[in-house]
Amino acid sequence: xxxxxxxxxxxxxxxxxxxxxxxxxxxxxxxxxxxxxxxxxxxxxxxxxxxxxxxxxxxxxxxxxxxxxxxxxxxxxxxxxxxxxxxxxxxxxxxxxxxxxxxxxxxxxxxxxxxxxxxxxxxxxxxxxxxxxxxxxxxxxxxxxxxxxxxxxxxxxxxxxxxxxxxxxxxxxxxxxxxxxxxxxxxxxxxxxxxxxxxxxxxxxxxxxxxxxxxxxxxxxxxxxxxxxxxxxxxxxxxxxxxxxxxxxxxxxxxxxxxxxxxxxxxxxxxxxxxxxxxxxxxxxxxxx
Amino acid sequence: xxxxxxxxxxxxxxxxxxxxxxxxxxxxxxxxxxxxxxxxxxxxxxxxxxxxxxxxxxxxxxxxxxxxxxxxxxxxxxxxxxxxxxxxxxxxxxxxxxxxxxxxxxxxxxxxxxxxxxxxxxxxxxxxxxxxxxxxxxxxxxxxxxxxxxxxxxxxxxxxxxxxxxxxxxxxxxxxxxxxxxxxxxxxxxxxxxxxxxxxxxxxxxxxxxxxxxxxxxxxxxxxxxxxxxxxxxxxxxxxxxxxxxxxxxxxxxxxxxxxxxxxxxxxxxxxxxxxxxxxxxxxxxxxxxxxxxxxxxxxxxxxxxxxxxxxxxxxxxxxxxxxxxxxxxxxxxxxxxxxxxxxxxxxxxxxxxxxxxxxx
Amino acid sequence: xxxxxxxxxxxxxxxxxxxxxxxxxxxxxxxxxxxxxxxxxxxxxxxxxxxxxxxxxxxxxxxxxxxxxxxxxxxxxxxxxxxxxxxxxxxxxxxxxxxxxxxxxxxxxxxxxxxxxxxxxxxxxxxxxxxxxxxxxxxxxxxxxxxxxxxxxxxxxxxxxxxxxxxxxxxxxxxxxxxxxxxxxxxxxxxxxxxxxxxxxxxxxxxxxxxxxxxxxxxxxxxxxxxx
Numbered sequence: 036x037x038x039x040x041x042x043x044x045x046x047x048x049x050x051x052x053x054x055x056x057x058x059x060x061x062x063x064x065x066x067x068x069x070x071x072x073x074x075x076x077x078x079x080x081x082x083x084x085x086x087x088x089x090x091x092x093x094x095x096x097x098x099x100x101x102x103x104x105x106x107x108x109x110x111x112x113x114x115x116x117x118x119x120x121x122x123x124x125x126x127x128x129x130x131x132x133x134x135x136x137x138x139x140x141x142x143x144x145x146x147x148x149x150x151x152x153x154x155x156x157x158x159x160x161x162x163x164x165x166x167x168x169x170x171x172x173x174x175x176x177x178x179x180x181x182x183x184x185x186x187x188x189x190x191x192x193x194x195x196x197x198x199x200x201x202x203x204x205x206x207x208x209x210x211x212x213x214x215x216x217x218x219x220x221x222x223x224x225x226x227x228x229x230x231x232x233x234x235x236x237x238x239x240x241x242x243x244x245x246x247x248x249x250x251x252x253x254x255x256x257x258x259x260x261x262x263x264x265x266x267x268x269x270x271x272x273x274x275x276x277x278x279x280x281x282x283x284x285x286x287x288x289x290x291x292x293x294x295x296x297x298x299x300x301x302x303x304x305x306x307x308x309x310x311x312x313x314x315x316x317x318x319x320x321x322x323x324x
Numbered sequence: 325x326x327x328x329x330x331x332x333x334x335x336x337x338x339x340x341x342x343x344x345x346x347x348x349x350x351x352x353x354x355x356x357x358x359x360x361x362x363x364x365x366x367x368x369x370x371x372x373x374x375x376x377x378x379x380x381x382x383x384x385x386x387x388x389x390x391x392x393x394x395x396x397x398x399x400x401x402x403x404x405x406x407x408x409x410x411x412x413x414x415x416x417x418x419x420x421x422x423x424x425x426x427x428x429x430x431x432x433x434x435x436x437x438x439x440x441x442x443x444x445x446x447x448x449x450x451x452x453x454x455x456x457x458x459x460x461x462x463x464x465x466x467x468x469x470x471x472x473x474x475x476x477x478x479x480x481x482x483x484x485x486x487x488x489x490x491x492x493x494x495x496x497x498x499x500x501x502x503x504x505x506x507x508x509x510x511x512x513x514x515x516x517x518x519x520x521x522x523x524x525x526x527x528x529x530x531x532x533x534x535x536x537x538x539x540x541x542x543x544x545x546x547x548x549x550x551x552x553x554x555x556x557x558x559x560x561x562x563x564x565x566x567x568x569x570x571x572x573x574x575x576x577x578x579x580x581x582x583x584x585x586x587x588x589x590x591x592x593x594x595x596x597x598x599x600x601x602x603x604x605x606x607x608x609x610x611x612x613x614x615x616x617x618x619x620x621x622x623x624x625x626x627x628x629x630x631x632x633x634x635x636x637x638x639x640x641x642x643x644x645x646x647x648x649x650x651x652x653x654x655x656x657x658x659x660x661x662x663x664x665x666x667x668x669x670x671x672x673x674x675x676x677x678x679x680x681x682x683x684x685x
Numbered sequence: 686x687x688x689x690x691x692x693x694x695x696x697x698x699x700x701x702x703x704x705x706x707x708x709x710x711x712x713x714x715x716x717x718x719x720x721x722x723x724x725x726x727x728x729x730x731x732x733x734x735x736x737x738x739x740x741x742x743x744x745x746x747x748x749x750x751x752x753x754x755x756x757x758x759x760x761x762x763x764x765x766x767x768x769x770x771x772x773x774x775x776x777x778x779x780x781x782x783x784x785x786x787x788x789x790x791x792x793x794x795x796x797x798x799x800x801x802x803x804x805x806x807x808x809x810x811x812x813x814x815x816x817x818x819x820x821x822x823x824x825x826x827x828x829x830x831x832x833x834x835x836x837x838x839x840x841x842x843x844x845x846x847x848x849x850x851x852x853x854x855x856x857x858x859x860x861x862x863x864x865x866x867x868x869x870x871x872x873x874x875x876x877x878x879x880x881x882x883x884x885x886x887x888x889x890x891x892x893x894x895x896x897x898x899x900x901x902x903x904x905x906x907x908x909x910x911x912x913x
Contacts, residue, residue: 209857
């Protein structure tokens with residue numbers, strides 16, 4: 036870059052209007068800029084820095100919510116409703132409950148944790164990063180075997196449905212750590228088909244990824260949450276019986292932000308449960324929607 | 325027998341050439357940029373002329389009329405380049421035999437014979453990186469010979485070597501010229517190499533042939549001044565060793581019935597020798613001078629005189645069947661009244677005769 | 686002692702990277718030679734395509750592979766119907782992803798190596814009677830070999846460690862496509878997976894270092910042989 040400026044300056048000084056660089060000069064600078072362009076870009080760097088580095092506002096005005104990926108859409112709507120009623124903005128970070136728990140344990144900033152199962156919330160509480168007393172179950176869900184739209188299979192019962200898939204791949208969360216996968220494994224064990232099916236499973240990093248694989252038609256079927264399947268317009272081949280213990284979404288406080296408890300209260304309020312029901316989730320204690 | 329006729333234009337340079345190359349060593353001489361390397365590339369098949377015809381031993385290598393253009397590998401033209409171009413990852417032996425194991429050439433000379441000819445036995449298992457310039461060129465020559473070519477082109481093979489290396493390799497080239505059996509086209513801008521090695525000489529200048537013929541004839545022609553360079557102009561004479569004078573370390577040569585005395589050289593009586601005499605070392609007289617230190621006084625007949633713009637005149641004289649050139653001042657030429665047909669005497673300082681070399685024929 | 690998970694991830698990584706190299710190398714030799722030596726229409730476009738996986742986020746490359754070679758993809762469907770070959774979610778698909786990501790890293794050193802071979806030597810070989818194919822195998826290729834080895838080392842290391850494209854195109858199926866990189870990723874998600882993650886990382890490090898070391902050794906042997 037420096038040589039460009041120097042050559043340019045020399046040329047201008049020598050009274051040459053058009054700065055045609057000599058062959059040797061050109062070879063070293065393939066993307067030569069004239070001086071004016073260079074100075075423009077250099078002066079705009081500070082401007083970018085100011086804009087990009089805008090620091091987060093004080094956490095009193097924003098609430099950071101770490102939400103399980105299967106819950107992401109509902110969390111967005113809840114956050115918007117919460118903001119409308121309280122004026123407190125929310126920032127949603129959605130990923131698998133496992134990923135979020137590990138991030139928070141390693142120091143990621145969050146105020147509220149919405150986990151798709153109890154285990155991860157307990158794990159985080161054991162690490163001292165979550166207030167165990169604040170844990171509350173706020174929603175439930177159902178597990179379904181779904182197939183891509185337009186590929187409905189005519190079969191009743193799980194075994195027949197699985198046979199009808201002709202050995203194709205079945206996407207679900209990774210049973211090693213994703214709540215969806217753990218629920219799916221428990222359900223398949225409960226139905227007595229786990230050993231047959233496990234080699235056909237594609238384990239994904241989060242519930243959303245499993246849903247996308249089914250929705251895009253790249254896999255034959257998926258074991259996903261009923262709420263997600265409906266939201267993505269998938270054909271439902273089989274509905275798993277309610278799990279025991281049931282699928283439970285739990286919420287807990289990670290930080291001491293005052294807005295946190297207000298959000299947890301909002302989850303249980305009429306406005307909150309309205310949003311939950313609209314997204315196909317069930318309510319705790321079998322409350323109707 | 326190689327017959328070449330090519331025409332080509334490239335970037336303002338025009339090459340229009342027609343030559344015939346027969347047995348023995350034919351030298352192609354010209355200044356840098358005269359078109360020599362271009363011609364070599366065209367004969368070898370590395371460059372395509374715009375128009376023309378190249379025939380080697382009756383095989384058509386290139387003919388623009390009938391769209392024949394044999395690729396280099398099928399022409400059986402051996403080339404030795406200025407830089408040896410040895411393959412660095414192969415041993416000298418594998419390099420030498422490349423034409424046979426990779427080029428599929430049959431009927432090649434025996435490896436042992438070529439090694440003898442060029443002194444390569446001790447180099448066979450070495451890597452090309454470790455060879456000196458002269459050794460590398462000898463290997464390159466051997467490699468070209470072992471590919472059983474119908475003709476050998478040497479494109480300024482010594483131009484990248486220093487004086488010592490060139491002196492080292494010239495005797496080998498001499499032997500090659502005698503004993504190889506393959507016709508050789510030797511391209512060079514060094515007159516001393518040519519006078520030592522060549523039988524025939526073709527002079528090329530500015531993309532055109534200006535002279536061709538036996539080397540002794542061509543080299544003494546006056547009108548070649550611009551092509552050959554004034555400084556080097558001279559004559560080539562052929563003679564025989566007559567006897568040796570041990571006491572004074574001299575050798576007497578006989579030349580068309582006359583005698584020349586030179587510093588002692590090796591050789592038996594009757595051995596043919598070739599002499600290079602620079603025109604500026606020759607003086608002329610109308611009478612045979614007495615009481616003079618110059619021993620070599622030859623009776624000559626004036627054949628041609630060329631007066632130049634400057635102070636000099638070039639005089640071509642005949643000694644028997646051979647030609648000897650002299651460079652004297654215009655003033656002296658007029659004072660002496662020299663004219664074609666006149667009898668005169670050429671005075672050549674003994675010590676000015678270039679060290680005689682063994683003639684190739 | 687290596688756990689079964691580690692062994693599975695290791696053998697899978699070697700299989701995937703090995704197949705990727707076996708298929709990518711001849712293509713890279715051809716592409717490298719073409720880029721170094723030939724002039725042809727569309728050369729600039731070809732260059733951009735070859736280096737695209739280097740500049741795109743790996744996940745994007747994986748996604749494009751899914752679109753083209755996946756069960757719904759044009760080529761993927763054709764492969765399944767005519768050859769019975771399925772790549773998505775298979776270790777062969779992981780090899781494809783790894784090969785595509787490693788390809789630019791192979792081509793660049795190879796193209797440089799071919800460009801560095803003195804074409805005057807090739808001319809000389811021609812005058813000695815060698816056909817173009819012979820010249821390539823006896824002269825060009827051996828002279829370019831050290832550079833080619835460097836490319837292979839780079840490409841193999843990249844194929845071993847490939848993550849983004851693999852997990853997107855071939856998914857993270859244990860025993861089928863869960864290579865070392867994916868196994869480390871999965872271990873990190875587990876509540877108690879730290880030790881396993883470290884162990885797998887050590888294995889990945891050793892294998893990568895070994896691959897690079899071997900290739901450097903081979904290249905230096907070649908250079909030394911020439912100097913002898």
